[in-house]
Amino acid sequence: MIFPPSIMRLKVARDKGKNMNLWLPLFLFWPGMGFLAVACTFLLLPVSILYPRKISIKKSFLGPAWLLLMFCRLRGFKIYLEEKKQNKELLLALI
Amino acid sequence: MNEDRKRILNMLAEGKITVDEAERLINAILGSDKSAESRQPGDAPSKGKPKFLRVEVDKKDEERVNIRVPLALLSSGIKLAKFIPGNARKQVDDALKDKGVDFDLNSLLKSGNFNELVSALADLEINVDNDGDRVRIHCE
Numbered sequence: 349m350i351f352p353p354s355i356m357r358l359k360v361a362r363d364k365g366k367n368m369n370l371w372l373p374l375f376l377f378w379p380g381m382g383f384l385a386v387a388c389t390f391l392l393l394p395v396s397i398l399y400p401r402k403i404s405i406k407k408s409f410l411g412p413a414w415l416l417l418m419f420c421r422l423r424g425f426k427i428y429l430e431e432k433k434q435n436k437e438l439l440l441a442l443i
Numbered sequence: 444m445n446e447d448r449k450r451i452l453n454m455l456a457e458g459k460i461t462v463d464e465a466e467r468l469i470n471a472i473l474g475s476d477k478s479a480e481s482r483q484p485g486d487a488p489s490k491g492k493p494k495f496l497r498v499e500v501d502k503k504d505e506e507r508v509n510i511r512v513p514l515a516l517l518s519s520g521i522k523l524a525k526f527i528p529g530n531a532r533k534q535v536d537d538a539l540k541d542k543g544v545d546f547d548l549n550s551l552l553k554s555g556n557f558n559e560l561v562s563a564l565a566d567l568e569i570n571v572d573n574d575g576d577r578v579r580i581h582c583e
Binding site: 350407410411414415417418421422423424425426427428429430431432433 | 494495504505506507508509510511512513515516519520522523526
């Protein structure tokens, strides 16, 4: 079983200026995301019934679940950029 | 006494092989048994299944980039492409072709080989070193 990312870390550091180090607790949004995925399924279902050529019923069920799975699999994603001359740093990590 | 050894001794008793040949065959069996034992877990460090694709770019005294992408995200990202409507997929292919990437998203999705494609990435290792500038792409 794979859990969604618990914390998003965003760090912006400059040589002269304001530095930012944000630890965003994503686990607080987990229930909301689950609810949103279920709500999206119920919103897409009537659309797929009305316009079966645009979106199939199968896709209306699987689409939000896949999006949720994609979000879960973001766990461990990290981008770190550093400019050595100007002492600038940018870090985005999903833990 | 295992079956192979018993068979060799029977062949020796029947006179089908000489003593030297029997000795060589038994030694060969013992050797293969030892090598099988040596493959037990713990003796040899086993490389686990990689989970992340890492891209590191280090430009000497200028900039450094370090990106880590979960491999599971790549495989589910390709699967999510199934939800792209057919005509939009063609537009994606055309846009990629314009950028010099000859890629057929439709055939990849139809073949279902994307899991193999992602697992093949596990063996990928690219190391480029040029006057202190370094690019490294690998899985970990």
